[in-house]
Amino acid sequence: MREIVVISGKGGTGKTSITAALADLAHREQPVMLCDLDVDAPDLHLLLEPDRAETQQFVSGFEAVIDPAACVNCGLCVGLCRFDAIRQGPRGCGIAPMRCEGCKVCVQFCPAGAIAFNPRHCGQWWVSSMRFGPMVHAQLFPGSENSGRLVALLKKEARERAKAQGIELLLCDGAPGIGCPVISSLSGAGAALIVTEPTxxxxxxxxxxxxxxxxxxxxxxxxxxxFDLNIQNSAQIERQCSQRGLPVLGLLPHDDVVVRAMVLGKCITELPASGFSEALRSVWQRLPELSSHSPRPGDLNIKPKP
Incomplete structure (x- = not known):
């Protein structure tokens, strides 16, 4: 199975629009499994309008919960909490879920045993169908943690379901940045397509x-x-990529077709042909050059930074 992850070092580069367009181009040639790994702020579903066939709850970590009937309002937990998550009132103490870090100190030292340590419900994930094929995606609740673990779960489910359905291509829309969700997105991937902008x-x-x-x-x-918003910066990016052995598969022009596609809830490649969509087709045709082998130590021609 080929697994391609579309990532970007920062947000706002057009990664999701490009991923959706690649999914459209891919499904015209072969079955494709799509996976949205940006679990903190997913938006691929806005373009693809998936039909959620299966909903699962994501539970990770624990949170402290005070039983008001058992609380004796001694205030000990208030002083012990290093995260300022507990407040004492006239009728007892209460915990702000958004502040609780699940350290369990209050649970351990409560003299009345009034604090439970419950599994934390962090979000939901779905198995859906959309016009290009099956899709696995998720949404963390605001302020919830363990996005890396949820990304790993999504990839595991996507791989297993793709294998069961005989799908040989897994296309993933990764999260921006270089943190835990991105590291988890890259785990086991066959290739990464990095989307950048000339800034x-x-x-x-x-x-x-x-x-x-x-x-x-x-x-x-x-x-x-x-790329044509700043030709000089684009040329600098190409030079840096050449020094590092990173192939530049495409230069996508600034085109109003991207905004029109968003307004219509379509992929760029679903609209009449444009310079942007033709450039994307060229990127898609060149992708197999990158992902046709399993990476091994020494495969990459990485050169030191200048």
Whole structure:
């Protein structure tokens, strides 16, 4: 099974629009399993309108809960909590769930045994169907943690379901940045497609996520979105990629078709042909060059930074 993860060192580069368009191009040639791994702020469903066939709850970690009937209002837990999550009132103490870090100190030292340590309900994940095939996606509740663990769960489910259905391509929309969700997104991937933009922050974050791919020996390539907004910066990005052995698979122009597609709830490739969609087709045709082999130590031609 080929597994391609579309990532970006920063948000706002157009990663989700590009992933959706690649899913459209892929399903015209072969069955594809789509997985949205941006669990903190998913938006791929806005374009693909998946039909949620299966809903599962995501439970991870624990949180303290005070039983008001058992609380003697001694206030000991208030002083012990290092996260300022407990407040004492005239009728007893209460815990703010958004502040509780699940350290269990209050549970351990409550003299009345009034504090329970319950599993924390952090979000939901779904198995859906959309116009390009099956899709696995999720949503963490605001302020919830363990996004890396949820990403790992989604990838496991997507792989198993793709194998059961005989699907040989898994296309993942990863989270922005280089943190835990991105590391989890790259785990076991066959290739990474990095989407960047011709800005100083775009270049800076591209190099960070490229270093991350190199660390895990994941073959990576680059797409420069809106390259014609700053030709000089785009040329600088291409030079940096050349020095690091990172192929640039495509230069996508700034095009109003992207906004029109969003307004219509469509992928860019579902609208009449444009310079943007043709450039994307070229990227899709070149992707097999990157992901046709399993990465091994020494496969990447990573050169030191200048």
């Amino acid at each position: 100083p922050s775009g270049l800076h974050d591209l190099l960070r996520v490229a270093d991350l791919c190199a660390h895990f020996r994941i073959p990576a390539a680059v797409v420069i979105n809106k």
